[in-house]
Amino acid sequence: MTVIFRPALRSDAREIARLFQISSEGASDYIWSQLAEGAESLLDVGARRYAREGVDFSYENCLMAEADGQVIGMLHSYPMLHDPDATPSTDPVLAPYADLEIPDTLYISSLALHEGWRNQGLGARFLEHARQRCRALRLKGLSLIDYAMNSGACRFYQRHGFTIVGECQIVPHPLIRVTGAAYLMHWPLVADVANA
Secondary structure: OOEEEEEOOHHHHHHHHHHHHHHOOOHHHHHHHHHOOOOOOHHHHHHHHHOOOOOOOOHHHEEEEEEOOEEEEEEEEEEEOOOOOOOOOOOOOOHHHHHOOOOOEEEEEEEEEOOOOOOOOHHHHHHHHHHHHHHHOOOOEEEEEEEOOOHHHHHHHHHOOOEEEEEEEOOOOOOOOOOOEEEEEEEEHHHHHHOO
16 A cells, blocks of 8 residues: 655644654643643644644644555654753653753654554654755754653664663653653764765
8 A cells, every 4th residue: 555645734633643642652641631721632632732833833843644545654843943042841740851952953753653554664764754854954963752661662763873862761640651761862964964
């Protein structure tokens, strides 16, 4: 079956939220629980969040993979730029991640595939799209945060040239499905240019 990659549409916002729930190991649910209004479900919060425009967490920063008219996966990324006026998070669960940033990189906040579509080379194709976007935006590389417990995902990124350059300890919370360390991983664009 042919898989196509396309820019996300606003109408993809709910599916983007579902895929974020897969890749974030509960971190998205935790964030959305802080933003819920009234009896709004977590998925509704996520859909509302990704339906926005002109912000980092928008469908505008998503690339969708589709097979036979059905979304099977997505990549969400945005430029991680240095903000000298940024205020560190005081949220006890999120604060440890404040130092896990590499300015002037394309930050991959989610790469997710639905069950049955993994281990078919689609993750590598998503990463190639991310590298192309990184070059087009004249950024210095790619960065992401992954969890030590996700050893398969960590090995995947390392096979594709990422190295662990920082880490923090995950603060336990009932919505967070992982414990232990979170890794900051980096793929420098210069390394790719040197090997070209």
